[in-house]
Amino acid sequence: MPESSQVAIPPATDIELTPEWQDCLYRHCFSAADVLHSAEASGAIYRFVQRANNYGFTTIAPLRNFFVTLAKPSQQLAAPQHHRICQQVLSPRWHMAEIGVADGNDDFIKNACDFLATNGYPHEVVDQFDNWRLLVGGSFAEYMAQRPSQLKNTIKRKRRKLENDQVAVEFIIAENTEQTKAHWQDYCHVYQQSWKPAEEKLSFIAEFVELAASRGWLRMGLLYFNGIPAAAQIWFVYQGKANIFKLAYCPKHKTYSPGTLLTAHLMAHVFDHDRVAVVDFGMGDEPYKADWMSERIVRQSIRAFNHRSFFGKLAQLRYQILPRIKRRILAK
Missing domain, CATH: 3.40.630 (Aminopeptidase)
Structure with a gap:
């Protein structure tokens, strides 16, 4: 040989x-x-x-x-x-x-x-x-303690509002093939209802999400209000790094800030479950990314x-x- x-x-x-x-x-x-x-x-x-x-x-x-x-x-x-x-x-x-x-x-x-x-x-x-990224150090609780007051207060207020309005809240993180197949249409529904333009290459996303699920790289997060999908995100975890790939939420649920709540939930997961060293927020300098990340490159x-x-x-x-x-x- x-x-x-x-x-x-x-x-x-x-x-x-x-x-x-x-x-x-x-x-x-x-x-x-x-x-x-x-x-x-x-x-x-x-x-x-x-x-x-x-x-x-x-x-x-x-x-x-x-x-x-x-x-x-x-x-x-x-x-x-x-x-x-x-x-x-x-x-x-x-x-x-x-x-x-x-x-x-x-x-x-x-x-x-x-x-x-x-x-x-x-x-x-x-x-x-x-490109905004976060160099991870410590637990999710320690990380959140260092976030801007406005972000922390938003999360607290929205959770309280959901409770006061008696909204049933469910978070799901699809990681394997079976979970992904069960929730893929909910992701598509949220994206179609969002403010974002139609995906030009949805076939690429669909195939790679399925492949990533088979490899254990996928973290597809969904947030449901009263059983209805309100926000959806696709993250990938690979070699100690979490890549935030896609984010969307339904505008009719905007009053509850579903995107922010789902981001916090996924962040907690990759911190305390996956133990990642880096979170990468991808392309773009949108102002909200500075609330979650630690450096811009x-x-x-x-x-x-x-x-x-x-x-x-x-x-x-x-x-x-x-x-x-x-x-x-x-x-x-």
Whole structure:
């Protein structure tokens, strides 16, 4: 047996870097025009797509869309391995490339920039979105004691109002396949009744939720008032990290703040039952996230240009040089 087959590949460091997530994402959210590639170094995998328009302009991009908050190698690597990954990423034909989505201080971002600079490729680091997260320390009770007074008072008042109004309250956290099948339609009902637009890729969510349930990664929370679903959320727990993926509530129950109550219930579960080290609130800088989380990080990617090609030079002119000129003119 070859030596490589005897070495167990360590699990991905984040659920969005697992083959399960990425395979499901590619099947449901990408077209045949997006050619899937993989770069590998020391057992770590980085997946990306290559696409060309009708004029032959070819781009390289991470395997990402509006569901994705992280795109990097599946395990931690040192600089030489990151350089090897980048070399493979830029080996197909390309004119412009986006590399990675990660924290601005992430080693992959820094080492990829080093690789591009060493090889003479013009590039820039681009801010993508804010990411709120919580570094867990202590019990849920200790955590709640440190929350803003307004949040704590809201939870107390809404619980009291539900009791005074004699509303029957039930929380359910679906974790396995049987529970998920029993409550999936209730999640869909809440989402459809919410203020949010229709899901563009519900098939992706449905398949990955089912897969996550089979792996023990799913925490699908539901809150019922008098037997009627009022709020629903999808969280994933993987490798000591809870990812908050989807949140929705029925506006007709807004007076009871069902979303806040369900978030508190799920937070208690991942604290005291799952013992997670990190809670990640995903993409976006909505003000309410600051009440629950402890720090905000800017996720970044790298935009690079193949200046050895005509199209690459045109892309650099459009995306890097002309915007710099515009900023200088406006600054005067």
